Amino acid sequence: MDGMEFTVKAFHDFLAEGRIMGSRCRGCGAVSLPPRPVCPECGGRDLEWTELEGKGIIRAYTVIHVPLTRMKDRCPYACGVVELDAGPRISGLILGVSEGEKIEVGSRVEAEFVREGARTVLCFRPV
Amino acid sequence: MRLSRDVAIVGAGMTRFHHKIHADKTSRELFVEAALEAADSVDNGFDMRDVEALFVGNFSSDAFEHQAHTAALMADWLGLCPRAATRVEDACASSGVAVNMGALAVASGAYDVVMVGGVEKMRNLTTEEVTDTLAMAADDLYEVAAGFTFPGLYASLATAHFAKYGSSWEQLAAVAIKNHHNGALNPKAHFQSSVMETAKKLGERRGVTFNDEMEFLRSPLNPVIAYPLRLFDCCPVSDGAAVVILAAAEVAKRFTDTPVYIRGLGQASDAMSLHDRADLTTLRATRVAAEQAYKMAGVSADDIDVADVHDCFTIAEVLATEDLGFFPKGEGGKAAEEGRTALDGDKPVNPDGGLKAKGHPVGATGAAMAYEMFKQLRGEAGRHQVEGVEVGLTHNVGASGATVVVQIYGR
Ligand SMILES: [Zn+2]
Numbered sequence: 001m002d003g004m005e006f007t008v009k010a011f012h013d014f015l016a017e018g019r020i021m022g023s024r025c026r027g028c029g030a031v032s033l034p035p036r037p038v039c040p041e042c043g044g045r046d047l048e049w050t051e052l053e054g055k056g057i058i059r060a061y062t063v064i065h066v067p068l069t070r071m072k073d074r075c076p077y078a079c080g081v082v083e084l085d086a087g088p089r090i091s092g093l094i095l096g097v098s099e100g101e102k103i104e105v106g107s108r109v110e111a112e113f114v115r116e117g118a119r120t121v122l123c124f125r126p127v
Numbered sequence: 128m129r130l131s132r133d134v135a136i137v138g139a140g141m142t143r144f145h146h147k148i149h150a151d152k153t154s155r156e157l158f159v160e161a162a163l164e165a166a167d168s169v170d171n172g173f174d175m176r177d178v179e180a181l182f183v184g185n186f187s188s189d190a191f192e193h194q195a196h197t198a199a200l201m202a203d204w205l206g207l208c209p210r211a212a213t214r215v216e217d218a219c220a221s222s223g224v225a226v227n228m229g230a231l232a233v234a235s236g237a238y239d240v241v242m243v244g245g246v247e248k249m250r251n252l253t254t255e256e257v258t259d260t261l262a263m264a265a266d267d268l269y270e271v272a273a274g275f276t277f278p279g280l281y282a283s284l285a286t287a288h289f290a291k292y293g294s295s296w297e298q299l300a301a302v303a304i305k306n307h308h309n310g311a312l313n314p315k316a317h318f319q320s321s322v323m324e325t326a327k328k329l330g331e332r333r334g335v336t337f338n339d340e341m342e343f344l345r346s347p348l349n350p351v352i353a354y355p356l357r358l359f360d361c362c363p364v365s366d367g368a369a370v371v372i373l374a375a376a377e378v379a380k381r382f383t384d385t386p387v388y389i390r391g392l393g394q395a396s397d398a399m400s401l402h403d404r405a406d407l408t409t410l411r412a413t414r415v416a417a418e419q420a421y422k423m424a425g426v427s428a429d430d431i432d433v434a435d436v437h438d439c440f441t442i443a444e445v446l447a448t449e450d451l452g453f454f455p456k457g458e459g460g461k462a463a464e465e466g467r468t469a470l471d472g473d474k475p476v477n478p479d480g481g482l483k484a485k486g487h488p489v490g491a492t493g494a495a496m497a498y499e500m501f502k503q504l505r506g507e508a509g510r511h512q513v514e515g516v517e518v519g520l521t522h523n524v525g526a527s528g529a530t531v532v533v534q535i536y537g538r
Contacts, residue, residue: 008268033402034269040398060407062282063354064274068262069255071274076354079274080283081402089402091273100354105290121272 006035006047016120018113022088024050033088054111054124056084063100082109082124093123102126128393128419130234133376135386136536138173139501140164141369141494144317144486146250149366154188154197154248155204157368161244161491162205165370170383173372175205179238181212182229184222184245185490190260191249201246216490218264219439221245222369223493223523223532227392229373230534239378244370245495247488257364261489264526266400278361280401280527281440282353287407288442289355291457296355298460299441300344303359305469306438306477310484312470312510317365317486360441365486369495387504390518391424391535393417399529408457412531413450413522421452424535426518428452431474431535433503433513435496437524438481444468447522448476451533470513478503478511493532496521500536 004010006023011034014021023035027044033052038045061080064071071077078097083089095112097103109124140161142149149157166173183198194200202212215225222245229243249257261277270280288294303322310316311324320328326343330336337343349357372382379386395415398404404411421427428451436451438444445459453474454462462468468476479485479499482492500519502508519536 040403060283060287060401062275062279062286062356063351064276064279065351065353066254066258066276066278068271068274068276069259072255076351077274079279080286081407091270091275091400091402093274100286100351105286 004049006037011035012119015113015122020052020054020111020122021049022052023047031088033090052084052086052088056082056109058094058103058105058107058109059083059089060105061094061103063098078103090122093121095123095125097126128423131236132234133388134230134233134373135376135379135388136371136497136501137374137379137382137386138165138169138372139498140168141315141498142367143315144365144367144488146317146363146365150250154192154246154368155200157248157366158201158244158246159204161368161370162242165372169372171381173382175207177240178207178210178242180210180232180241181207182215182225182241182243183212184215184225184493186216186218186221186247187260187263188248190263191247191251217530218525219489220493220523220525220530220532221490223496223521224394224530226371226493226497226534227394227532230389230392233373233375239375241373242370243373243494244368245491245493246368247490248366249364249488250366270400276353277526278353278356278440281442282356283401284407284446285355285442288445291408294445294457294460298464299360299445300341301464302438302441302444303483304340305463306481306483309470309478309511310480313479313485316480316484317363318484322359356440362439362482362487365488367486367488367491369491369498371494371497371501385505387501388537389534390537391420392533393419394532397529401527410446410450410524410528410531412528413447416531416533417451420533420535426535430518431520432516432518433475433478434520434522435479435499436476436522438477438483439487441483443524444476444481451520451522470511475513478508478513493523496523497534504536504538
């Protein structure tokens with residue numbers, strides 16, 4: 001893992017293994033999720049991989065009724081910004097929710113790794 | 128930030144923004160129409176050959192019309208070749224940024240007179256294709272891949288705002304009602320009828336009567352687009368163009384006795400993805416850009432007599448009026464509900480109907496805001512004129528706030 005570049009591909013490859021991996025700045029300690037080659041907090045380039053547990057809360061969300069073309073068949077569906085308990089936030093589909101009133105900002109969720117063709121997508125499900 | 132010399136608008140033109148009337152036109156015809164109207168609006172007459180450079184805001188003629196290299200094309204169609212023509216793409220803030228680029232180019236001394244405009248011809252595509260195209264302004268790999276549409280991003284900001292401040296969808300509805308009221312007074316607006324008039328018309332077709340706006344807005348005739356946002360919380364998909372002519376202060380009086388000066392400008396960026404922003408109830412780039420513009424102009428939020436803010440969604444106007452400092456954080460919705468942002472309120476916002484009713488041909492919006500300020504500050508805004516305008520502000524946002532540009536205008 002050391003020496004592996006902080007690319008979109010690497011992030012997705014880890015998701016395929018059921019792991020949420022971000023980059024941690026050795027200079028200031030800031031964690032970026034998804035991972036990045038440059039620390040957005042201090043500009044540091046000395047970074048390491050760090051694994052995050054897929055548990056957290058919804059910080060913002062929506063239920064989409066007018067979808068993207070490729071999401072047409074799942075409509076309505078929920079997606080949102082999830083804050084992991086370790087702090088970093090990430091966007092994801094929120095599974096099993098088709099009405100806005102069923103969840104709220106602050107609802108607890110857990111990560112699920114959903115296989116979609118060749119790709120693994122990070123999703124969350126209310127717990 | 129400081130300008131080396133003052134810059135003014137000496138002429139402005141725009142097409143009506145609409146979803147149907149431009150069906151047989153392409154963006155080049157729309158841009159030419161707006162540019163010629165801008166030239167004809169110059170009090171002492173304007174020769175197109177006075178234009179030394181052209182800046183064109185355009186989001187995605189590539190996807191909408193299968194046409195890139197938009198600025199050179201517009202220069203060509205206006206007979207401006209071989210002058211420099213530059214396209215600016217910053218999503219929905221494209222032509223707001225183009226105004227800044229044009230102003231900076233004039234302030235630098237490189238040019239005395241430039242033309243700045245924006246154009247978007249969106250209605251060639253289906254609603255789904257437009258949804259896909261607009262989503263390109265978000266992070267494709269990490270937001271769109273998670274299912275977010277463009278309305279979905281603002282809907283999410285709304286849930287965060289509601290949760291933190293106890294604001295409500297009813298307050299958002301007040302923004303829509305106000306902006307449709309204003310749009311009805313603006314002959315350039317996409318929608319020129321109040322929410323109540325629309326409710327009546329749509330209700331009659333289905334044999335339903337609505338006693339007031341809220342009853343209609345809560346009904347299935349106002350469907351959810353992205354919870355909690357409904358159709359009337361969203362700007363329409365429009366075609367249109369807008370153009371302003373900028374001149375150095377030294378030469379502005381050659382063109383008109385009443386130029387409208389750019390007193391301050393600002394621009395800022397922010398993390399592309401919502402999940403990379405610390406605060407989901409504020410657009411940090413708005414605060415930064417506004418701070419720059421206020422400082423340059425030597426004014427504060429209290430001095431602003433009229434503002435055109437970026438209300439692509441009703442929640443966006445609430446965020447804007449708070450982040451620009453018009454109202455304390457969390458009280459933007461309440462201010463709209465109390466009528467403070469109405470034409471006759473103490474802080475009139477979007478007198479032209481805003482993106483909500485005037486329409487939002489993405490790349491044209493920033494230039495159309497400059498057009499509106501040119502009219503407001505000269506007392507030429509007609510039925511939606513705000514009384515006693517000395518200082519005006521424009522606020523143009525790219526997508527969910529990764530780009531924000533602010534200008535302050537004075538006489
Ligand atoms: Zn760092």
